[in-house]
Amino acid sequence: MECVVEGHTISAEEWSDGSWQPSPGFRAQEKRRLELRQATPHQNAAQQATATRNDMKPRPPPQRKRGPLPRMPADTIHIVGRPKTPVDLTKLPPWQLYEALLKAASLPDQPPASRDKLRVHPTNNTFTISVPDSVRAQAYLRITSLQVGDRTIEFHVYAPPPDDAFRGIMFNAYDSFTDDEILKDLQESNPSMPVVGGRRMGRSNHVLVTMLGDCLPRWILYHGVYIRLYPFYPRVEACFNCRKVGHRTDVCPHPKRNRCSRCGQDHPPTPQGTQPTCLARCIVCNGGHATNSSNCKYRFIKKPIPSDNAPKQAHNQEPPQQQPSILRNSRSPSQERSLPPPGQPQQQEQTSRSRSHTRRRYRSRSRTQSRSRSRSTSRFNSSSSPLPCSPNSSQGSSPSSSTPGPKKLAWAQGPPESLKASPTSSPDAQVRELVRENSSLKAQLSSQQSQISKLMSQIGNLTQYIQSLEAKLDRTIAQPPVTAPQPMEATSPPSQPQSQPAGKRKANTSTASLHAEIDIAAAVSKAVSAALTTLDAKFEARFNTLQQAIADTNSSLNALKSYTEATNTSLNTLKNYTEATTAEINARLERRQRSTTFGQPATLQAGPKPGTA
Known part of the structure; x- marks a missing residue:
């Protein structure tokens, strides 16, 4: 099909001589296409990683749904054991684990009522044993391994601090002292503080202090120097082996895997001093950063720790109750609703600049009304007794509203005292x-x-039972009495025995038995x-x-x-x-x-x- 259009006719030589220039949009698209083709695979991978990182959104760590564990007695010593060998403690028979503990500690078994109580934590993969005797507790603390069946499992056994203890951190306070020396100096330097633990935090230069009491002090004396004591918030335990929260890598029940601790893929980790090429993925919040990084806002288990830094009113006094609206004479209800809650920035002041003048005029009008209302309210409250309220007094049109010293009527004091003392003072x-x-x-x-x-119903049942007993007694009494045999005379000749039937015998029942x-x-x-x-x-x-x-x-x-x-x-x-x-x-x-x-x-x-x- 041929179509005729307006224009100039050119030859084939003019069309193919290279003098024609494409449009600017076409040239830009062609340039972009060539640049994309010439891009290296490493740049493509980096761009994909950047796009994936932007798509990651942090979220709180998942919590496993389980029932509450039984609480150990508070007046006993608690011993915790963490396995060093990959093993799932929940799959071990409980009686075998208990017998292995007794055998490893060289302790005899106790009666069922006074036995040591054992509990296995399914999330942390640890066990806790409650011991009422310090001698048995010391025996359990010497355990290094258990023989459960045909398996030998290594354990790290220790005694944790009490459940109601508080822990604080002294930053940059470690200086080549052992844990025993740290604890001894803390206890001797602070005799008024119930310090029960002090040790170095791993390989860092910080010292972890554990103490009892109602609150955590702000300062503590350590080697003659007052050091600031900050509350300790434990981190969410994350496992780099199974990529789950709730336990650490050293107690993971799953077999060890050669996977990257940064991204979780099955490849060897990046050597130290080398720029990693994989994308970081947080185990706790699934964000685009390394696990336990400072960028993770869910890495700490934050619980309210009482401290003497907070005012005493927060601990000893109740929060002030909300006052009625008639006493709030400084702000109008509209302004009270616009205030942000405590602890949040006042964003309403920043956004109010972009609002219209009509809204400002409305606010000023409401503020004026609230001020006038508050003045009248305060004047009303300052008087010794309430004034009579007429229909026109609320609008200020009453002729007597401007006269000073309003008179009080006889009924303004309420009902008489006799009615006040009666129970009808509050009928509702x-x-x-x-x-x-x-x-x-x-x-x-x-x-x-x-x-x-x-x-x-019970009386009816008993009556029936008594009637049955009476019937049985009547039947027993109604039986004919057994007649005793007549005595025989001595002069009479012995009577001849009568002939008895062949199938019957004479009864041998005596008179005494009857x-x-x-x-x-x-x-x-x-x-x-x-x-x-x-x-x-x-x-x-x-x-x-x-x-x-x-x-x-x-x-x-x-x-x-x-x-x-x-x-x-x-x-x-x-x-x-x-x-x-x-x-x-x-x-x-x-x-x-x-x-x-x-x-x-x-x-x-x-x-x-x-x-x-």
Whole structure:
């Protein structure tokens, strides 16, 4: 398809002679394309690393969800063991670990009630044993390895400080002293401080001090020099072997891996003195920096440590309660809402410059209103007693608002003292108390009714059992008595034995055995009668107790009913008094308005002047 356009026709030689120039945009894109092609792979890797670093966002370290561990007794000695051999203590049989500890310490087993208590921490991969005896604790501290089954596990066993101890740091205070010398000097130089530990922090020049008490002191004497003591915040334990938080590398239960501690990839670490080529990745916050770096804001486990630097009001006094809005006469509600919370910079002042003049005018108007309101409020509070409030007094249009020394009316002092002393001074509180007592009495009554129903069911069961026993006794008594054989005369010739049937024999039961059976039946009947008498007495006592409880409950309900009626009467009295007072107020206001309208002085009943008794 051919298309005709406007222009000049040129030849093929003119088109291909190289005199044509591309557009500036095309030249810029071509130049950029050539530069990108000529870029080295190292620069590309650096750019990709920079882009990846910008995409990393720090976040708090993940916390493993687990239940709380059982607490060890506080009055015992705690011994902690960290394995030096890669092993997961949670997968070891607990009884084998306990027996291995006893065998390594050369200690006998104790009775089950007084055994040493062992606990395995699943996150830190450590064990803690609670020992009530110092001799056994010293034996456990001498352990260096355990033989669990066919495995030999090396352990580092130590006694940690108490749970309620505080730790502080003395920066740049180490000078070739052993840990025992450091602790001895701290204890002798500070006899008033309960110092329980002092050692060098790893290979640094800082000294870690552990002490008991309520707070951490600011200064401590060490080798004759007062050194500043700062609170110690432990770091989040991070493992460079499994790249997880909660335990250190030396106690990791997983096998050792040859991975980079900087990025976590499976390649040898960068030699010292060589510029690393991999991208750093923090184990704690997953940020683009090295683990435990000063750039990580989540590297410390910050807990509130009491210190004597803080004012005593923070420890001994309660925070001041919020005052009512009627006493805040220095700022308006709008300005109070614009204030930032404590501890944050006042960003509202910086951003308020860009707001419109209308908003400023509105603020000034609200400030003026709040000032006028605060002045009236302060004047109201400074008077000895509250003033009567009329509908026009809030707007300042009342004619008597400008007269000094306002008069007090007879009703301005509130209800009489007799009503103030009565329980109706706070009717809402009394009503709530009555409702609460009524609900509690109802609950007690329902519980007593349930107990009565249970006792009635038990009485029915016992009655059936007694009836069955009486039936058995009646059947036993209703049996015909066994007649004794008649004595034989000596003169009579011996009687010939009668012929017995072939299938029967004569009973050989004697008279003594029959009398014994009769005596046993009589004793059983006496025992049953005594048991029935005892049961009747118990039933009578229980019934009397229940009847007394029901009577007490009824009396309590009657008392509550009478108290409620008295309260209602008092409330009605107070209501009548309020209505009468309101009518008197309205009448006085009408007379006052009439006197003001006709230019006559108001005839009011003057009360005592302010400030007079």
